[in-house]
Amino acid sequence: MRVKFKIYRYQPEVREEPYFDTFEFDAEPTDRVLDGLNHIRWQMDGTLVLRRSCQQGICGSDAMRINGANRLACKVLIGDVGAKITIEPLMGFRVIKDLVVDMDDFFEQYRSVLPYMITEKPPPEVERLQSPAEREVYDDTTKCILCAACTTACPSFWSNRDFVGPAAIVQAHRFIFDSRDEGTDERLEVLGERDGVWRCRTIFNCTEACPRDIKITRAIGEVKKAIALKGA
Amino acid sequence: MSQPTNVGLRSWIGYRGGSGYLLWLLHRATGLGVLMFLALHIVNIFLLGFGEEVFNKLLYLYQAPWARAMEVFLLFGVTFHAMNGLRIIIQDAFPRAWLHQRRLVAVEVVLFLAVFLPAAWIMVADFLGGAG
Numbered sequence: 001m002r003v004k005f006k007i008y009r010y011q012p013e014v015r016e017e018p019y020f021d022t023f024e025f026d027a028e029p030t031d032r033v034l035d036g037l038n039h040i041r042w043q044m045d046g047t048l049v050l051r052r053s054c055q056q057g058i059c060g061s062d063a064m065r066i067n068g069a070n071r072l073a074c075k076v077l078i079g080d081v082g083a084k085i086t087i088e089p090l091m092g093f094r095v096i097k098d099l100v101v102d103m104d105d106f107f108e109q110y111r112s113v114l115p116y117m118i119t120e121k122p123p124p125e126v127e128r129l130q131s132p133a134e135r136e137v138y139d140d141t142t143k144c145i146l147c148a149a150c151t152t153a154c155p156s157f158w159s160n161r162d163f164v165g166p167a168a169i170v171q172a173h174r175f176i177f178d179s180r181d182e183g184t185d186e187r188l189e190v191l192g193e194r195d196g197v198w199r200c201r202t203i204f205n206c207t208e209a210c211p212r213d214i215k216i217t218r219a220i221g222e223v224k225k226a227i228a229l230k231g232a
Numbered sequence: 233m234s235q236p237t238n239v240g241l242r243s244w245i246g247y248r249g250g251s252g253y254l255l256w257l258l259h260r261a262t263g264l265g266v267l268m269f270l271a272l273h274i275v276n277i278f279l280l281g282f283g284e285e286v287f288n289k290l291l292y293l294y295q296a297p298w299a300r301a302m303e304v305f306l307l308f309g310v311t312f313h314a315m316n317g318l319r320i321i322i323q324d325a326f327p328r329a330w331l332h333q334r335r336l337v338a339v340e341v342v343l344f345l346a347v348f349l350p351a352a353w354i355m356v357a358d359f360l361g362g363a364g
């Protein structure tokens with residue numbers, strides 16, 4: 001099929017203002033959008049800049065806006081989005097070049113929720129046991145690949161870059177509800193602050209955007225509830 | 233050198249979220265509308281301080297067709313904002329309700345229409361009947 005890629009370009013050393021470039025070529029409906037972008041890079045315009053690594057939905061580096069919604073370019077088939085495809089960088093981050101955005105703040109927010117196991121008790125002789133039921137509680141949020149599709153789909157984040165964002169809350173959830181972890185109070189403290197979970201307005205854009213189908217709004221709701229019950 | 237991504241009004245409207253996003257945009261718009269009405273309302277009452285005549289003249293103004301049409305919008309705004317607010321409260325109180333987001337949205341829309349349509353009909357019929 002004949003496809004038309006309309007791509008957001010920002011090449012500060014060439015042009016001060018961002019602009020759109022259009023590329024037309026033949027592709028298979030079963031090609032992924034990322035294959036199209038690779039084709040452009042390799043055959044048509046080597047100056048196109050984007051991030052990608054694994055090309056199989058694991059590394060989370062190629063989240064971008066595809067026809068208006070955040071998706072991983074390597075997980076979307078051209079046949080599913082149609083012959084006319086508009087590609088833009090994630091919203092809310094500063095654009096460094098073309099589709100590459102500055103994610104420093106994103107990882108700063110990620111670190112702010114202490115995304116690692118915190119334990120006080122001395123380690124047991126063998127291992128810290130956990131029942132399947134206890135594991136199940138946070139199973140969903142272990143699937144996150146930190147692609148930022150959720151955070152940059154969130155209107156609360158667009159209007160306030162200090163909002164910790166859904167991705168960081170998902171990561172916090174993964175530890176808050178882990179029975180072996182003992183850092184819950186600290187995390188709830190961080191997330192209970194002004195730019196924590198309460199900025200979430202239950203809009204569901206994050207959940208719709210997540211390439212891992214994580215029920216993000218639900219996870220955020222559970223954290224909100226934990227904070228509210230703690231204060232009660 | 234890098235520049236902020238364009239998150240102006242156009243990209244807000246351009247983002248393709250789900251039904252939750254549309255409802256949220258409407259929620260904001262109706263919230264603002266109701267707030268503006270409230271401000272207007274307070275100003276109106278305040279005008280009573282300038283005497284009965286001024287106040288009556290103003291009330292007369294609200295009999296005009298455009299004002300009656302605005303009332304239907306107000307009804308829309310208040311009803312929608314209330315219904316959507318209730319759905320969000322339910323979803324915030326019971327995170328598990330996530331699993332039924334689409335169903336809750338459907339229920340909300342049905343309830344909203346069930347309240348709004350008859351009420352709007354009564355208002356419009358009254359207005360048309362009154363004008364004719």
Ligand code: SF4
Pocket residue numbers: 060143144145146147148149150151166167170209210211212213214216
């Ligand atoms: S929760 Fe989903 S959308 Fe958000 S960063 Fe993780 S994988 Fe990406």
Ligand code: FES
Pocket residue numbers: 052053054055056057058059060061062063072073074075
């Ligand atoms: S390239 Fe790794 S997730 Fe798409």
